[in-house]
Amino acid sequence: MLAQLAQCEFAVTKSQLGSEMMAAELKSYEGLSKILESGIEIAKTNIEKSKADLAQAKTVRKNRIEYDVLAKVISEQPDRKETLERLSTLKTE
Numbered sequence: 422m423l424a425q426l427a428q429c430e431f432a433v434t435k436s437q438l439g440s441e442m443m444a445a446e447l448k449s450y451e452g453l454s455k456i457l458e459s460g461i462e463i464a465k466t467n468i469e470k471s472k473a474d475l476a477q478a479k480t481v482r483k484n485r486i487e488y489d490v491l492a493k494v495i496s497e498q499p500d501r502k503e504t505l506e507r508l509s510t511l512k513t514e
Contacts, residue, residue: 499507
């Protein structure tokens with residue numbers, strides 16, 4: 422009878438220790454989950470910022486290309502002074 426009682430007490434103690442261990446593991450996993458969630462939020466924020474930076478960089482690049490094309494066209498044209506001189510020369514002829 423005492424042996425059975427000791428076995429029951431041992432089983433209860435074992436169950437309590439197992440329950441405490443599982444509760445501690447659960448708390449640990451919840452902490453890890455919170456850390457991961459905050460890391461995910463930070464990563465999402467960084468991704469959104471990078472997307473905005475990329476869109477701005479694309480716009481700047483597009484504007485630079487347009488500027489270069491216009492600058493090339495303008496540089497191929499004679500300057501205003503030469504044009505006015507040619508125009509006045511042609512008018513006098």
